[in-house]
Every structure is written in C-alpha cells, then in structure tokens.
Amino acid sequence: MRLLFVAQQFRQGWGGAPESVRLMANQLRREGFVSDVFDNGLHHRDVGALALLPEAGTAVPRFDHARAGEYDAIILTGPWQKPGAIRKLLAAREARQKIFYLPRGGLGRAEFKRPRDIKKVPYFFLVERGFLKGADGVVFSSQAEARLTMPFARNLAEPHVIPDFVSHVESPPAASDGADGPVTLSFLAEISPRKGLLPLVEGFIAWSRANDGRDRARLRVGGAVRPGSERYLATVHAAADAAKGHAAIEFLGSVHHGDRDRFYTDTDLMVVSSSFESYGLTVIEALAHGCALLCCPDVGALEYLSPEQPVVTARGADAAAISEALAKAIPTARRTQAQRAGHRAGAAATIDAINERARQGWARLLHG
Numbered sequence: 001m002r003l004l005f006v007a008q009q010f011r012q013g014w015g016g017a018p019e020s021v022r023l024m025a026n027q028l029r030r031e032g033f034v035s036d037v038f039d040n041g042l043h044h045r046d047v048g049a050l051a052l053l054p055e056a057g058t059a060v061p062r063f064d065h066a067r068a069g070e071y072d073a074i075i076l077t078g079p080w081q082k083p084g085a086i087r088k089l090l091a092a093r094e095a096r097q098k099i100f101y102l103p104r105g106g107l108g109r110a111e112f113k114r115p116r117d118i119k120k121v122p123y124f125f126l127v128e129r130g131f132l133k134g135a136d137g138v139v140f141s142s143q144a145e146a147r148l149t150m151p152f153a154r155n156l157a158e159p160h161v162i163p164d165f166v167s168h169v170e171s172p173p174a175a176s177d178g179a180d181g182p183v184t185l186s187f188l189a190e191i192s193p194r195k196g197l198l199p200l201v202e203g204f205i206a207w208s209r210a211n212d213g214r215d216r217a218r219l220r221v222g223g224a225v226r227p228g229s230e231r232y233l234a235t236v237h238a239a240a241d242a243a244k245g246h247a248a249i250e251f252l253g254s255v256h257h258g259d260r261d262r263f264y265t266d267t268d269l270m271v272v273s274s275s276f277e278s279y280g281l282t283v284i285e286a287l288a289h290g291c292a293l294l295c296c297p298d299v300g301a302l303e304y305l306s307p308e309q310p311v312v313t314a315r316g317a318d319a320a321a322i323s324e325a326l327a328k329a330i331p332t333a334r335r336t337q338a339q340r341a342g343h344r345a346g347a348a349a350t351i352d353a354i355n356e357r358a359r360q361g362w363a364r365l366l367h368g
Contacts, residue, residue, distance in 0.1 A: 001032070001033050001034075001072040001073070001366060002033070002034050002035075002036070002070055002071045002072055003025070003028070003033055003034070003035045003036070003071060003072065003073050003074075003075060003366075004035075004036050004037075004038055004068075004071040004073070004074045004075070005021050005024075005025070005035060005036070005037045005038070005047070005075045005077050006037075006038045006039075006074060006075065006076045006077060006081065006086060006089065007021050007037050007038075007039055007077040007078060007081075008039055008040060008078065008081045008082070009039070010037045010039040010042075010044055010047075010053065010054065011053055011054045011055065011056050011058065012052070012053045012054070012055055012056060012256065012257050013056060013224060013254055014190075016104075016279075016280075016281050016282075017077060017078045017104045018053055019053060019257075019281060020077075020104070020164045020165070020279070020281065021035075021037060021047065021077055022047055022048075022050055022052075022053055023164065023165045023166065023167055023281075024164065024165045024358075024362075025037075025047045025048035025050075026048045026049075026050070026165070026167065027048075027165040027167075027355055027358070027359065028048060028165075028359075028362065029046075029048030029049065031359065031363070033048070033366075034046055034048070035047055035048045036071075038063050038085075038089055039060070040081070040082050040085045041062055041063055041085050042060040042061070042062060042063060043060065043061050043062060043063035043064070044060060052257050052258065053257060063089070065088065065089065065092040066092070068089060068092035068093050068094075069092070069093065069094040069097070071093075071097060072097065072098070072366070073097060073098040073099070073100060073366055074089070074090070074093060074097055074098070074099050074100075075099075075100045075102060076099065076100070076101045076102065076131055076135065077102045077104060078102065078103070078104040078106050079103060079104075079106040079107055079124075079128050079131075080106060080120070080123070080128070083127045086131065090134070098136045098365075098366070099134060099135045099136055100135055100136060100137050100138070100139055100365065101131060101132050101135040101137070101138045101139070101157060102138075102139050102141075103138065103140065103145065103149060103153070103278065104141070104278055105141075105145060105276065105277060105278030105279070107124075107128075107149045107150055107153040108145065108148050108149055108150070108276050108278065109148055109149075109150055109276070110148070110194045110274075110275050110276035110298075111194065112150060113193065113194075114193060114228075116228060124152070124153065125152075128153075129153075129156065132153065132156040132157055133156045133157065135156075135157040136157070136158070137157055137158045137159070137160050137365060138156070138157045138158070138159050138160070139160045139161075139162050139365070140159065140160070140161045140162075140278065141161075141162070141163060141164050141278045141279035141300050142161065142163065142278060142279055142300025142301070142303050142304075143161055143300070143303055144276075144277075144278070144298055144299065144300040144302075144303065145161075145278035145279070145300050146159060146161055148276055148298060160361065160365065161361075162357070162358055162361035162362060162365075163279065163301075163304055163354045163357055163358050163361075164279045164281065164354075164358065165354070165355055165358050166281065166284045166285075166288075166351045166354055166355060167351075168288065168348060168351055169261070169285075169288040169289055169344065169348075172261050172264070172265050172289050172290075172344070174265070174337070182215060182216055182217050182218045182248065183216065183217040183218075183268045183269060183330055183333050183334055184217075184218055184220065184266060184267055184268045184269070185204070185217060185218065185219045185220070185267070185268070185269045185270075185271055185294075185326075185330070185333075186219075186220045186222065186263065186264075186266075186267040186269070186270050186271065186286075186291075187200060187219065187220070187221050187222065187223070187270075187271050187272075187273065188222040188223055188255060188260075188263065188270075188282050189222075189223045189272075189274065189282065190223055190224060190225075190226045191221075191223050191224065191225045191226060191229060191232070191233050191236075192225075192226035192228075192229040192232065193229065193232055193275075194274055194275055194276060195223075195273065195274050196273030196274050196275055196296060196317050196322075197221065197232075197233075197236050197273065198232065198235060198236050198239065198319075199273060199317060199318050199319040199322055200219075200271055200273035200319075200322055201219070201221075201236050201239050201240055201249060202239060202319035202322075202323075203273075203318075203319040203320070203321075203322030203323035203325075203326060204217075204219050204247055204249070204322075204323070204326060205239065205240075205243040205246060205247045205249075206319060206320075206323040207323045207326040207327060207330070208243070208246050208247035208248075209243075209246050209247070210323075210327075211327070213246075213247065213330075214245070214246055214247060214248055215248075216330075217248070217330050218248035218249070218250065219247070219248065219249045219250070219271075220250050220252055220267075221236075221249065221250065221251045221252060222252045222253070222254070222255040222263060223253075223254065223255065224253060224254040237251070260285070261289070264285060264286055264288075264289035264291055265289055265290075267286065267289070267291045268291065268292060268333040268334050268335065269291065269292045269293070269294055269329055269330065269333035270282065270283075270286035270291045270292070270293050270294070271293075271294045271295075271322075272286075272293065272294070272295045272296065272299055273294075273296050273314075273317065273322060274296055274298075274299060274317070275296065275298060275317040276298045276299075277298070277299040277300055277301070278300050279299075279300045279301050280295075280299045280300060280301040280302075281301070283295060283299060283301035283302065283305075284301055284304075284347070284350070284351065284354070287305070287309055287310075287311075287343065287344075287346075287347040287350070288344060288347040288348065288351065289340075289344065290335060290339070290340025290341065290343045290344045290347075291310075291335075291340075291343075292310040292311075292312075292329065292332070292333045292335065292343075293309075293310060293311045293312070294311075294312045294313075294314065294322075294325050294326065294329045295311060295312070295313050295314070296313075296314050296316070296317040296321075296322070297313055297314065297315070297316065297317070298317070304350065304353070304354050304357075305350060306346065306350060308346060309343065309346055309347065309350070310332075310335075310343055312325050312328055312329040313325070
C-alpha cells in the first residue's frame with residue numbers, strides 16, 4: 001500500500017510532528033507500506049527509509065498532482081497547514097482513497113490559551129472543520145489527547161486512539177557512573193507556553209533556593225523558540241538571570257537530531273513540563289536512554305508506561321507543583337550504569353508493546 005502524509009515543515013528543527021511522521025513511515029515500511037510526504041506542494045519520497053529528517057535547505061521536488069490517485073490513503077497530520085495546498089491535493093484524489101486526520105495535539109485546549117490564538121477559532125470553523133468532517137476517521141495519539149481536545153473539534157469524524165510509533169535506541173553513548181558533580185536536569189522542546197518552560201524554571205529556582213541547590217543540580221534547556229513566543233522566552237531568560245546566584249540554568253538552543261543521543265545520555269533527570277502533550281516522544285526517548293523522568297500529568301505517553309519505570313508525575317503543571325515534584329525526583333535521579341541499563345531494557349519492552357499496538361491499530365484502519 002502507498003500512503004501520503006500531509007505534513008508541514010518536514011525537516012529538522014520543527015518539533016515532534018515531523019519526526020512522528022518519519023517514525024511511523026519507518027515502522028510501516030517493515031509491513032510493506034511506502035510512505036511519501038506532501039509538504040505545502042513539495043514531495044518527499046519514501047520517507048520511511050530516512051534515518052533522520054531532512055536538513056533545512058535540502059532540495060525537494062514539487063508534487064505532481066496528476067499522481068495523487070496513486071495512494072491508498074491520505075493522512076492529514078496536524079492542523080493549521082496551508083489550506084489552499086491541501087484543497088488542491090484533495091481535489092485531485094479519487095473517491096476510493098481514505099482520509100485520516102491526526103490532530104497531533106494542535107486542537108487541544110492548551111493551544112487556544114494565548115491571546116493571539118483567538119484567531120484560530122474562526123479559522124477552525126471556516127477551514128479546519130471541513131477537513132475534519134471530510135475524513136474517514138480522526139486518530140488521537142492518546143486518551144489524554146481525545147479528552148483534552150477542544151469540544152467544538154470533537155465528534156466530526158469517527159474517533160480512534162492509536163499511539164505514535166517509537167524507535168529503539170541502538171548502542172547509546174556510555175554515561176558517567178560517578179556520583180560527583182551536580183545532578184543534570186534536562187528540558188527539550190520547541191519553546192512556547194504549552195511546553196511549560198517558565199513554570200519549570202520558576203519551580204527549579206524555588207527548589208534551588210530552598211535546598212541550597214546551586215552546586216547540587218543544574219538545568220539544561222534545549223530547544224528553539226516557537227515563532228510568536230519570543231517574549232515568553234525573554235521572560236524565562238529574565239527569571240533565570242535574576243536567580244544566577246541560586247540556580248544553575250544553561251540555555252543550549254536547538255539540539256540537532258544527531259546530538260540527541262548524547263543529550264539524553266548526559267541527562268540524569270528528564271523533565272517534561274508541558275501543560276499538555278498529545279503524546280510526547282521525549283518521554284519515551286528519555287526512558288530508552290536510561291534517564292529518570294519527571295512529567296506533568298496531562299502527557300499522553302504516560303498512558304503507555306509500566307509502573308516499574310522511574311517516573312515522578314507532578315500533581316500539576318504550575319511552578320509550585322513542579323518544585324514539589326523536583327524535591328522528590330532530584331535526590332534519586334542519579335543512575336549507575338547498571339541501573340540505566342536495566343531501565344533501558346524496561347523501556348525497550350515498552351517500545352515493542354507500543355509499536356505492536358500502533359501496528360495493529362493502523363492495520364485495522366488501512367485494511368478495514
């Protein structure tokens with residue numbers, strides 16, 4: 001079967017949605033599926049064969065709409081894409097072709113909280129609602145995503161819950177086995193209010209002040225700012241600058257995909273402070289590298305973890321709740337090599353279970 005994913009910014013540095021498409025295409029390729037990507041008129045071919053997302057600036061051919069009928073299914077991945085390009089593509093499709101809509105968190109309540117997000121509401125009813133209603137099904141990555149999607153975006157197409165595919169970690173770099181030096185906390189996400197960086201920084205500062213933690217723990221922040229969130233990042237920097245004498249916080253900027261293995265290996269405690277994640281690949285990636293994890297509650301990937309995994313779940317996504325969770329997580333975050341290896345083995349079993357559940361779910365939809 002041939003699949004055509006409709007995804008925007010299919011390249012490195014644009015958050016988890018493009019990477020989730022690549023991973024899905026990679027896993028389905030083993031089942032005999034060939035997956036291409038339509039990105040605003042550009043045509044990425046056989047993306048399941050890619051080991052990494054394309055670099056920015058990579059030359060990509062234009063999509064030939066005369067060949068739109070060659071695909072067995074079209075998968076709209078994420079809202080707020082260029083409607084003209086999608087309409088032109090759908091106009092060229094054949095009636096037999098199935099259409100599935102994957103919100104990828106973009107229709108969650110958390111995506112409508114900024115003042116600038118008010119413009120999404122009329123856009124949804126004028127444009128996005130039509131794509132949803134025209135789909136054969138909407139596929140959520142988790143029960144959390146289904147529950148926390150805006151009410152007006154529900155019940156427009158048959159709902160399904162299928163986890164995102166995840167790749168195994170092959171031979172990660174060796175981690176330090178020593179107990180010297182500060183515990184390393186890490187954050188990795190496209191920086192915007194939904195990702196919860198400001199409450200994390202404020203919570204970490206509060207923990208550091210209360211525990212004389214300047215030399216006991218450090219926080220590394222990885223990720224580029226999302227357009228429109230520059231003032232938010234400036235507020236985060238101001239809070240970190242004001243607490244330099246009490247809290248060690250380092251801003252790394254964007255972390256290249258090729259550097260992610262080392263990023264996780266150098267992490268003792270991964271913090272996913274998002275107020276909402278439809279899934280959250282970083283949760284699984286961190287556990288697969290043997291990291292301990294601190295996570296806010298409305299993160300979909302938590303649904304697929306076993307109780308034995310080293311996860312502390314905060315009671316909320318505010319600074320006080322995160323500070324409270326840090327007090328519990330930091331003292332036990334350091335892992336020996338043997339402990340990390342054991343956690344990686346547990347995570348590998350979780351990844352196998354997730355991928356099998358995803359394969360079965362997609363097989364039912366695509367062959368049904």
